[in-house]
Amino acid sequence: MTNQVRKEEKKLNNETKHTSVIVALLIATFLTAIEGTIVSTAMPKIVEDLGGSELYTWVISVYLLATVISTPVFGKLADLYGRKLMFTIGTIIFLIGSMLSGLSQSMEQLVLFRLIQGIGAGALTTIPFTIIGDVFEFKQRAKIQGWISSMWGIAGIAGPLVGGFIVDTISWHWIFYMNLPFGIISLILLWVSLKEKIEKKKQVIDYAGILMFAICMTSFLYALTLLKEHKQLTGSITAFLVVALIGLCLFIWIEAKGKEPMLPLSLFKNPLITVSNIAGFLLGFILVTVTFYIPLWVQGVTNLNATYSGIAMLPMSVTWPIGAIFCGKWLSNKSIAHVTLIGTLVIILSCTGFVFFQTNTPVPIMMVVTAFIGIGFGLAFTAFTVAVQSAVEWHLRGAAMGSHNLMKNLGQTIGIAVSGLLLSDQLKGPALESSLHSVFILLVILAICSFVVTSVLIRKKESELAVR
Known part of the structure; x- marks a missing residue:
């Protein structure tokens, strides 16, 4: 009886610790997810106060640049020195950058401090996914991933609202200061709940x-x-x-x-990682283009206001986590290959729906299409993330997740540049409609490519796709 009580107590303690880990990761993810939308909302007021309008885009671009570069670096360092230590260092850098950004007295200072903040964000966007792979078993990862995905949906809705409220009622400085208490809470929860054993030896940094x-x-x-x-x-x-x-x-x-390469080339011999990274790049391209250009269609072609743009995109934020949850359920009895193929097929059909948009297409129809593409992203992105988490052992998981997030980030960065080349200089009327149709056709082609790439996994033997 005593042994049974001890087992129950141990089980309860583990569940409590796991809950604390999840909450810590949700907070960290929310901070990075809301950063883009909340800062974009506040930028007009920031420029009004600080001047330097020529540096407007760099406030956002330098943050993204730093995040892209630091993401795989933190992933590798987490393999060498442990998740907890590198998560802590990254969070502290992020919070220092946030505090300094709030104290900025010029646009030049803000750009510099956003660079610091972006370096820290690289840890917050990679290490949480690595920790999920460490702490939870394969069948649990997709469910936790669904909760993580919901943070992006919530941030997409809350960012503009919170940003606008803070700017209008307090000061734009507080959009950066608000990160401090949440970041500290996340750190405390992780330090209390996450236990890991790191071999103490001299590490070689690349x-x-x-x-x-x-x-x-x-x-x-x-x-x-x-x-x-x-x-x-x-x-x-x-x-x-x-x-x-x-x-x-x-x-x-x-x-x-290299002896301890930042990005081990051996990772790309694993079909799960190679396919997931290529598909992640393609889907990242599609995601950023949809996010930017559906609102542009609503305002520039349909001639509705910005409120309707938000309404048209709202379903995607809601259905994405739903797709991630379904992914968790399906992975218990279907292969990763089957779930990713279903997700990419839904994305193909949704992008085809965008091609058939007309000037008089009603917003409810647009909402249906964005709802479906949200489900597709929820299924595909979640399954690919779980695939990468599960394809390697502990000592390579950070580097593997760093490579995957790097490819998704590059897909989004290249996507907005390439699709911008197809966009008409006329942001109203028939010229814009024609150019956006060209962009949507490109998305269909890329979605088909992601489906073809993913189909490679179907032809692999189960032994080649072993998950951990």
Whole structure:
């Protein structure tokens, strides 16, 4: 009887700790999810107070750049030094950047402090997924992933509302200060609840790989930023692309030779990781394009106001976590390959629905299509994330998740630049309608590509797709 009581107490303690871990990760995810929408909402007021309108886009771009670069770096460091330590360092950097951003007295300062904040955000966007893979068994991961996904949906709805309220009633400075208490709570919960054993030995850090990766990504993303502005190749854009290509080649060479490479090339021998990363890139491209251009269609083609843009996109925020929850249920009796194929097929059908939009297409019809694509993203993104979490052992899980999040981020970054090249300079009327149809056709092609890539998993033997 005593042993039974002890077992029950141990089980209850583990469940309590797991609950605390989940809450800590949900808070961390919400902070990074809401950052983009809340800052975008406050930017007009920030520019009004600080001036420097020419740096408007850099306040957001430099944050994204830093996040893209630091994401795989934190993933690898979490494998070397443990999730808890690197999560703590990343959160502290993020909170320092938040506090300094709130104290900014000029746009130059804000850009610099947002860079710091973005570096910390790289940890908050990668390590939570790594921890989920460590703490929870395969069948539980998708369910937890569904809760994590719901944070993005909630943030998408709450960000503009909270941002507008804070700016109107208090001050824009507080959109950054509000991160402090939530970040501290997340840290405390994780330190109390997460136990991990790290082998104490001298670790080798891939400084050369990190430096070359930073040079490569900075050059490439800056070239994309210039491409969005000029909408054609120029001498300077070409030069940055050449630097990025040379940097990429050197980075691959360094990683192939390194003792503890930041991004182990051996990861890409695993079909689950390779397919998930390629599909993640394609779906990231689709996601950012839908997020930006459906609201533009509503306002520029249908001639409705911004409120209707939000209404048209609202279903996607609601159905995404629903799709993630269904993913969790289906993974218990279906393979990852089958669930991802269902998700990508739903995305293909939804993108095809966008192609058939007309000037007089009513908002409720748009809501139906965005609801379906939300389900598709919930199924596909969740299944691919679980696939990467489950494809490797503990010592490679951080690097694997870092590579996956990097590919999704690159897909979104490249997506907004490439789709912008197809967009008409006329943001109203028939010209805009025609160019957006071209963008939607491109999305159908990319969705089909993601389906084809994913179908590779069907042809693999179960032994090649072993999950942990």
